[in-house]
Amino acid sequence: MGDTLRADICVIGGGSGGLSVAAGAAQMGARTILIEKHEMGGDCLNTGCVPSKALIAAGEAAETVRRSGVFGVNGHEPNVDFARVHDHVKGVIAAIAPHDSVERFESLGVQVIKGAARFTGPKEVAVEDRRIRARRFVIATGSSPALPPIPGLDEVPFLTNETVFDLQERPDHLIVIGGGPIGAELAQAQRRLGAKVTLLEMFALMGKDDPEAAEVVRRRLPAEGVEIREGVRIEAVARKGNGIALSIEADGEAREIEGSHLLIAAGRRPNVSGLGLQAAEIDYSSRGIVVDRRLRTSNRKVFAIGDVTGGYQFTHMAGYHAGIVIRNALFALPAKVNDNAVPWVTYTDPEVAQVGLTEAQARERHGAAVRVSRWSFAENDRARAERATEGFVKVVTGKRGRILGVTLVGRHAGELLQPWILAITQGLKIGAMAGIIAPYPTLGEINKRAAGAYFTEALFGPRTRRVVGLLQRLP
16 A cells, blocks of 8 residues: 555545535645545536536527517527537536636645545545545545336436436437436426427326425426326336337336437435445445434544435535534534525426425424415516416415425526525514515515515404504594
């Protein structure tokens, strides 16, 4: 073995969370080593958030041309050059890549080592012939696509989020397995770019979202030509000619579906294999590394953050975890994770956004104290002007108007959610949102209107009318 390197903090994984820890630690004066075996930037930059949103933007551009006739503009079927769409996606990645590059992190004072890390003991990792000892380690290895146990899958070509963005020719007929956020987003984007798309889901489309919000997307996708089949059991997959064929069972009937391409979007699994976690005395399972609220593993010198912990699989959560670890590892502050205001967005059109508890979760935890206030995009003048009236905002409150959760479905739902994230984080009550002055006409006015709906019954009920009547009789 070569010489032993020493550091204050050693980060394993150069994705969003790992990069945040490494950058923060180095700039605060800690000797920092970052180990990455693949591409800097991880899944988010190279095969996840960034390319998917670039593809979605291309699909949205095509759909804008397609439906522009409603505005009196010459709407028509767009001519999509799929190779140039591919170049657009790769160009967006390339534009962001320098921010996550080895060169940038070395300029910040981080020692970057390319290679696969494995623990050789509770206080040491090895990368090929080098050993690294550190006061603290952070595991930020992320997750990978989960492959369902479908007979024949290992004998046919298929796509995942790690390969679908490499396509330079439009799929003739894309079959998507999985109706979660990734499957729904990519199904709609590919359909808008001209592919025939069939989406298969074992249970319900977007089953982790509020059912009312998911229903809005469930109506939109078929209207754009995406075929959705829910409650489907996939029995087998096999090659057929130049494409693939799936044997499925739905509603008690056996059927066969043929397509040109197959995309697996059936969830993700934490990247825990090959790390030597047993040698480091770290508890883990196929569901991820076990951590406490301070993100410490069973080896108190080792932290784990992001997808590898098996919790919320969002880039923004990995970044949030990074801040918790910095405070614990560098400053010995007992910072803990608070999941009360975790937001998530599915970037279909319309978008679905959520923070805090859903209505069902709130009723289960708080019972009769729960109240629901809502406002429709169809009642918003800006949405009417833009012909984007699908959707609503639903605000769930508890005792004395405390905001427990918010669901938004509609245009720019992810952006409109952000004041609600602040409200829940700061423990605000519904009156805080009802009392703001919202510029007119904006989509954001829908938030004030939904908050105001909470007070409608009290303001315009019989009691208020009696009080006002009495006051008007006074001289």
